Amino acid sequence: MATIEITEQSFTETLESNSIVFVDFWAAWCGPCRMFAPIYGAASERHPEITFAKVDTEAEQGLAAAAGITAIPTLMAFKDKTLVFSQPGALNATGLEEVIQAVKNLDMNKLRADEAQPA
Numbered sequence: 001m002a003t004i005e006i007t008e009q010s011f012t013e014t015l016e017s018n019s020i021v022f023v024d025f026w027a028a029w030c031g032p033c034r035m036f037a038p039i040y041g042a043a044s045e046r047h048p049e050i051t052f053a054k055v056d057t058e059a060e061q062g063l064a065a066a067a068g069i070t071a072i073p074t075l076m077a078f079k080d081k082t083l084v085f086s087q088p089g090a091l092n093a094t095g096l097e098e099v100i101q102a103v104k105n106l107d108m109n110k111l112r113a114d115e116a117q118p119a
Contacts (some may be wrong), residue, residue: 003044003052005031008063015081018051025055025064025074033073035072038092040075043096048099057109082110 006014006023015021024040026033044052057064059074067076070088077085077099084103091099 002043003054006053006055006063008066009062011063014051014053015078019080021051021053021078022100022103023053023055023067023076023078025057025067025069025072025076027057027072029058030072030091037074039091039093039096042093043100047100050104075099076118079106080101080108082108082111 003024004014007020022040022043024033024036028034040052040054044050055063055067058068067074072088073090074086074088075091075096076083084106085099087099
């Protein structure tokens with residue numbers, strides 16, 4: 001599956017209608033973003049069961065602000081509508097694949113149980 005562009009209007013619907021969503025926050029003027037784009041695109045082709053989305057931070061400044069984006073590229077991953085990964089900086093193909101596998105293998109029931117425990 002190719003990457004999809006999402007906007008402030010489609011962000012929530014995208015999270016609600018997909019089990020796993022990766023979101024790349026980027027801008028056209030950003031060199032590292034342009035270097036990461038083909039790596040991200042290739043991963044989207046290898047993992048059609050995952051939704052790979054992109055947010056143009058120039059066009060979607062409100063969404064970028066709401067997501068707390070302070071550096072680009074920033075990659076976020078959501079599983080069952082829950083943010084489970086957020087990291088600024090471009091990943092190489094191996095690093096991205098490691099994050100994808102970690103998110104796929106994440107036990108959300110255990111995560112929720114751990115979060116419910118008092119600190």
